Amino acid sequence: MKIASFNINGIKARIEALSDWLAGTDADPVVLQEIKSVDEGFPRGHFEDLGWNVETHGQKGFNGVAILSKLPLEDVMRGLPGDEADEQARYIEATVVGERAVRIAGLYLPNGNPAPGPKYDYKLAWMERLRARAAELLASEMPVVMLGDYNVIPEPRDAARPEKWVDDALFRPESRGALRAIRYQGWTDAIRIRDPWATRGPFTFWDYQAGAWSKDDGIRIDHLLLSPQAADLMVETGVDREARAGEKPSDHVPVWVRLAA
C-alpha cells in the first residue's frame, strides 16, 4: 500500500495537474489538502470514473481536505476532535483496507502567520488537539499514518535559507516544539529517516513568489508520521519533486510512503 499526501492548492485550478500525477503513480490512498471547495463543488464524478472512492471535508473558499482511495475506506471521521466550535475543515481520518487495515489521518495544519497573534494562538491550540488525538491513535496499536501539510519546518536543515524563517509561524520554537512533542510520543518521520544525516532538505514546498523554485529556495513542511506498527511495515518513502516543474503546478509536491500492508 502506497500512501501519499498532496497539498493541491485548489481542486478547480489543479484538476489537470492532479490527474496527471495520479496517472503516473501507484499511490493509493491519497490525501489532499487545500481543496478550497465545499463538498458539493468537488469534482467527485471525475475521480469516481477513474475508480477512486472519494471522501471530502470541505468549506467555502479556503482549507478543505479529502481522501482518494481505490482500496475500500471504512469509519471515515471528519474534523479534529477537541473543539466543537472549530469550523475550519482541516482534518479527515479513515481506515484503508488492503492486505491489512491501516488508519490514515489527513491533515492541513494551520499556517499561523502572523506570529504572534490570534492565528498563531489557533495554530498552537490546534497542535495541542492533534497531540491528544495522536496519543489516542497510538493507543489503538493499529498501523497509523498521520500525513499532510503540517506547516512546520522541523529543523534548520529543512529550509534552504533558515535565517529568513526565524520569526515565521512555520519555524518559531513553539511550533517546532509542538511537532517534536508529537513525534516523541513514538512517531517516525518517514521522509527524514530515508536520509537521516542529510544536511539540506528534501524540500516539499517552494513559494510561487520571487523565483523560489528556480533558486531551490524550498522548505520541508509536508510530513508523514508513522506509528510503530506502521513503521515496522515501511519499505520505501519519497518526495515527488518533479511535480513542481510541471504545467500550472501546486506550490507543494506529493510525499509518500509504501507499506507492506
Add this chain to the structure above:
DNA sequence: ATGGTAGCGTAGCTA
C-alpha cells in the same frame, strides 16, 4: 527593505 505570485471569487483574505 521591498515586492515578488497564486487561488477563490469577483474585494480582500489567505498563504
